[in-house]
Amino acid sequence: MQSIVEFKNIFKSYPGVIANDDVSFNIKEQSIHAILGENGAGKSTLVKILYGHVKPDSGEILIDSDLAIINSPSTAKNLGINMVFQHFSLFESLTVAENLILGMNENISLTKLKDNSKTICDKYGFNLNLNSPISSLSVGQRQSVEIVRSLLNNPKILIMDEPTSVLTPDEISKLFKIIKKLVKDGLTVIFISHKLEEIINLSDYVTIMRNGKVVSTISTQNEDPETLGYKMLGYKVSKAKQISNINFSKDIFNIKNLSTQSKDPFTINLNKIDLNLKKGQIFGIAGVAGNGQKELMEILLNENDYEFSGDIIFKDLNINNLSTFQRKSLSISYVTEERLGHSAVPEMSLSENIFLSMNHKSEFKKGDFINFEKINSYASDVIKNFNVDTPSYNVKAGKLSGGNLQKFIIGREIMSNPELLILSQPTWGIDAGSEAFIKKTIVELSQKGVSIIIISHDLDELLEVCHQISVLYEGSLSNPLNVKDINISKLGKYMGGLFD
Amino acid sequence: MSIDLIIGILNIVLISTTPLVFAGIGELVTEKSGVLNLGLEGLMLVGAVTGFITLVITGNYFYSLLLSIISGVILSGIFAFLVLNLMTNQIATGLALTIFGIGLSAMLGKKFGGTPIDGLNPYYFIVISFLLVFFIAYFLSKTKTGLIVRAVGENHNSAYALGYNVIKTRYLTIIFGGVMSSLAGYYISICYAPMWQEGMTAGRGWIALALVVFATWRPWRLLVGAYIFGGVAIMQMNLQAIGVKLPGQFFNMMPYLATIIVLVFISSNKLRLKLSAPSSLNIPFEKNQ
Numbered sequence: 025m026q027s028i029v030e031f032k033n034i035f036k037s038y039p040g041v042i043a044n045d046d047v048s049f050n051i052k053e054q055s056i057h058a059i060l061g062e063n064g065a066g067k068s069t070l071v072k073i074l075y076g077h078v079k080p081d082s083g084e085i086l087i088d089s090d091l092a093i094i095n096s097p098s099t100a101k102n103l104g105i106n107m108v109f110q111h112f113s114l115f116e117s118l119t120v121a122e123n124l125i126l127g128m129n130e131n132i133s134l135t136k137l138k139d140n141s142k143t144i145c146d147k148y149g150f151n152l153n154l155n156s157p158i159s160s161l162s163v164g165q166r167q168s169v170e171i172v173r174s175l176l177n178n179p180k181i182l183i184m185d186e187p188t189s190v191l192t193p194d195e196i197s198k199l200f201k202i203i204k205k206l207v208k209d210g211l212t213v214i215f216i217s218h219k220l221e222e223i224i225n226l227s228d229y230v231t232i233m234r235n236g237k238v239v240s241t242i243s244t245q246n247e248d249p250e251t252l253g254y255k256m257l258g259y260k261v262s263k264a265k266q267i268s269n270i271n272f273s274k275d276i277f278n279i280k281n282l283s284t285q286s287k288d289p290f291t292i293n294l295n296k297i298d299l300n301l302k303k304g305q306i307f308g309i310a311g312v313a314g315n316g317q318k319e320l321m322e323i324l325l326n327e328n329d330y331e332f333s334g335d336i337i338f339k340d341l342n343i344n345n346l347s348t349f350q351r352k353s354l355s356i357s358y359v360t361e362e363r364l365g366h367s368a369v370p371e372m373s374l375s376e377n378i379f380l381s382m383n384h385k386s387e388f389k390k391g392d393f394i395n396f397e398k399i400n401s402y403a404s405d406v407i408k409n410f411n412v413d414t415p416s417y418n419v420k421a422g423k424l425s426g427g428n429l430q431k432f433i434i435g436r437e438i439m440s441n442p443e444l445l446i447l448s449q450p451t452w453g454i455d456a457g458s459e460a461f462i463k464k465t466i467v468e469l470s471q472k473g474v475s476i477i478i479i480s481h482d483l484d485e486l487l488e489v490c491h492q493i494s495v496l497y498e499g500s501l502s503n504p505l506n507v508k509d510i511n512i513s514k515l516g517k518y519m520g521g522l523f524d
Numbered sequence: 525m526s527i528d529l530i531i532g533i534l535n536i537v538l539i540s541t542t543p544l545v546f547a548g549i550g551e552l553v554t555e556k557s558g559v560l561n562l563g564l565e566g567l568m569l570v571g572a573v574t575g576f577i578t579l580v581i582t583g584n585y586f587y588s589l590l591l592s593i594i595s596g597v598i599l600s601g602i603f604a605f606l607v608l609n610l611m612t613n614q615i616a617t618g619l620a621l622t623i624f625g626i627g628l629s630a631m632l633g634k635k636f637g638g639t640p641i642d643g644l645n646p647y648y649f650i651v652i653s654f655l656l657v658f659f660i661a662y663f664l665s666k667t668k669t670g671l672i673v674r675a676v677g678e679n680h681n682s683a684y685a686l687g688y689n690v691i692k693t694r695y696l697t698i699i700f701g702g703v704m705s706s707l708a709g710y711y712i713s714i715c716y717a718p719m720w721q722e723g724m725t726a727g728r729g730w731i732a733l734a735l736v737v738f739a740t741w742r743p744w745r746l747l748v749g750a751y752i753f754g755g756v757a758i759m760q761m762n763l764q765a766i767g768v769k770l771p772g773q774f775f776n777m778m779p780y781l782a783t784i785i786v787l788v789f790i791s792s793n794k795l796r797l798k799l800s801a802p803s804s805l806n807i808p809f810e811k812n813q
Contacts, residue, residue, distance in 0.1 A: 077685060098687030113682035115675050116803065126675050127686055131668055 027089070028053040028181060028212050029074065034083035036069055043069040044080065045236040051181075051214060051229075056207055058215045058223040058244070060256055061233035063426070063453045067216050068110075070233070071183045074214075075107045076100040087181075101129055104180035108170045108187060110216075114158045116290075120169055121154040127173035137176075144175050148202045159289055163314050164195045171202070182206070183214045188222060190481070192312050193516035200226050220249035220256070232256055257456050272302030272491075276475045277444050282334035284319060284499075292316040294323070294332070295499045299477075301444070306466065306476045307504070308486035311496035311519060317479050318361075320496065321448050324477075325358055326351065338444065349384040357442035359434055361449040361479075363426065367433045370422030374414065375403040377421050378436055385440075402439065410435030411461060427458025434462055438469060445469065448479045463489050483515070497521040533762055539646050539716060541754025543568070543708035543725075545653040547732035548739070548746050549660050550704025555736055556664060557697040558677035558804035562618025563603055564705045565729025566625020570595050571706025572713035573629040573636075576720040580639050585714075592710040593703050599625065600702020604695045611808040622729065630722045643718030649711050654747070656704075661743035673697060677802030680809040690809050705729065727780070738786045740800035749786075756782050 027050040034047040043066045051057045059067040072078040074085060076094040085092050087103055094100050100107075114123050121134065124141060132140070138154060145152055150168045158166060167187065174182055184203075188196045203213055203226065217223055223230050224244050232239040232255050239255055254260060279299040286293055294316050301307050311317065322330045326348055336343050343351055352358075360366045368377045378399045382388050388398050403417035410431045414424055421429060430450065437445060450466070451459040467489050470476055479496075480486050486493050492504040495518035502523040505515065517523070547564050554561050575592030579585065603621050606612045664670040673693060676683045680690045708728070713720050731753055738753075739746035756778045763770070 096687060097685055101687055107685075109685060113679070113685040115678040115682060117678055118671075118675065122671055122675075125668060126671060126683075126688075 030086035058227035066236040106174035106179040308490035357437035368421040406435040427454035546708035550701035554701035563621025566622035567705035568709035569629035571709030575710040596706025646715040
């Protein structure tokens with residue numbers, strides 16, 4: 025087979041980081057070529073260069089052995105390169121048909137569009153209603169719209185940036201079937217992922233990237249996840265082991281019959297959620313993004329006076345109407361999904377960020393003034409105890425890498441000695457070393473008797489650390505499953521909404 | 525009330541409301557693409573004074589119209605360069621444009637204060653304003669270019685990722701809005717008054733801005749809203765004619781009061797605002813190169 029894309033010495037740097045360092049490799053026609061690497065390894069930058077979204081500092085791209093100068097996404101599309109984005113490039117308030125038209129290279133009539141998209145949908149088993157607005161679609165359906173939109177342009181090369189990160193196991197296997205059929209019909213697929221099993225299952229070749237450089241390009245035929253993972257990271261990662269045979273007795277936190285009735289079509293309504301958490305237990309809330317996680321977290325935090333019915337009870341005390349700081353004073357701690365802008369203020373120093381979160385504690389104040397001595401020593405303790413890689417506590421939070429900042433934030437909350445810790449996406453988008461450290465910390469914390477709730481889309485993470493897992497689907501929470509004797513296919517069904 | 529009086533009132537409402545329609549529909553298109561231009565009042569005044577001066581000097585209606593339009597292109601072009609290329613704050617830049625326009629028009633028009641001119645027949649413009657609303661409604665909802673404008677205003681990152689030129693689209697919509705404001709100003713000084721007086725647009729630019737929100741970014745509602753607002757302003761004279769004894773200031777206040785009431789009413793329902801407002805409105809677009 026011939027090479028359809030050739031990267032030659034691609035170099036791209038951003039202030040302080042080299043995103044792509046002398047990247048060269050070839051992609052064979054009609055193959056599924058995976059690009060594997062950690063967050064920040066440079067794989068997204070590379071495909072964005074191929075798609076004309078980002079300009080390289082130097083280097084060449086050859087398409088069909090001809091030098092291609094790709095200045096913009098429209099040039100890329102004219103060359104037959106299309107992309108399905110990780111964070112979809114759809115327009116929420118427009119209809120499916122309007123979104124499809126916007127993705128087309130040429131102008132076509134609405135009837136022709138309907139015919140063409142119907143052909144594609146029938147052939148590959150997509151199910152789209154052209155007249156529904158995007159805001160009414162599930163994440164999986166949105167991805168279908170993105171893929172159909174790309175296929176309408178008859179592309180030669182389709183780039184898919186982490187397409188599985190938002191899908192249920194069922195949807196993933198369906199997507200893989202579609203991709204394989206597309207490749208059989210002549211397409212070349214570039215598939216970006218950091219999930220090892222996926223890459224081995226799906227792709228023919230894999231290019232492994234680390235710190236902006238290509239480690240190697242190999243056939244996936246004789247690879248197993250462990251060796252591939254070692255090549256990706258350059259070191260071995262040990263898994264956190266949860267001891268799951270402890271008998272929990274003491275109730276610490278209860279949610280009873282929690283429901284919301286918002287009329288906002290952009291939010292998910294929660295439906296009679298019940299949850300019981302014991303002392304020292306780690307409880308995972310799994311589910312695909314956009315099934316009510318954001319709404320549930322908002323109610324648990326109570327930042328915006330979200331209206332709901334039902335009861336939230338912490339140690340026999342109804343905390344429905346308590347403010348965030350009142351809840352924190354009761355020794356509930358939170359780590360929210362957005363690190364920058366929610367958990368920490370990017371433009372403020374680490375110690376200032378300590379104060380913002382611990383404002384309810386009098387020990388950090390001297391009258392109306394900030395007790396800098398106290399918060400500085402608190403910040404140094406966090407930095408020391410949680411392996412935060414930073415020169416000092418005066419560094420602005422925004423300057424830290426995702427993994428370091430997350431260690432700092434989680435450390436900050438843990439050092440305040442919570443009895444209940446609620447985390448949302450604790451290891452999303454951070455390096456494997458920090459991820460392993462955070463998981464280990466969480467497990468150790470529970471063994472000291474702290475109760476923990478983790479809301480996460482990452483099933484592997486939940487299976488690794490939790491005692492019990494429930495699945496959130498369209499605002500309903502499934503019955504809890506014990507991780508010790510969990511049945512993965514049952515969990516997969518739950519994630520597709522198949523529970524009572 | 526006699527039939528004659530009613531026809532008379534309707535006539536005056538038609539004549540006085542047209543500048544709101546022009547400025548409002550222009551701003552609607554600008555905002556649909558995600559840019560908030562608070563400079564309407566300034567653009568209108570400069571459009572009014574350039575048209576007026578050109579007419580006094582050349583006596584030619586075509587030249588005066590042309591120059592008025594050119595003034596709108598230049599001023600809104602500067603605004604576009606500032607907010608799109610230099611990524612200045614849209615609100616501050618728009619306010620600066622208004623203040624600049626007020627000052628510039630006052631300076632330019634100083635010697636032309638009392639000059640008499642022969643006004644143009646307003647009915648041409650009234651007809652054009654209706655056609656314009658029809659055209660824009662069709663353009664935004666039915667054409668691909670209109671769809672691109674909406675897409676850029678809805679999510680400029682997605683639009684860019686799909687290969688659309690966000691900056692160029694916004695340049696065009698900003699300049700269209702600028703030209704429409706100039707036309708509104710031209711209409712006021714050449715057809716409606718017809719004369720030049722410092723600050724003669726009397727806050728119509730602000731009302732046009734409120735009108736776009738009132739219409740929840742829909743052209744036909746904008747037309748209806750414009751006539752409601754215009755009607756309130758005209759009530760002043762006619763209520764006085766009937767003999768209602770209220771101070772004049774009260775009536776002068778009416779359009780603004782109506783604007784506030786309508787805005788409070790509309791923004792009380794956050795959901796309605798969220799569903800209709802262009803999501804990228806007032807957010808600067810930065811290419812990640």
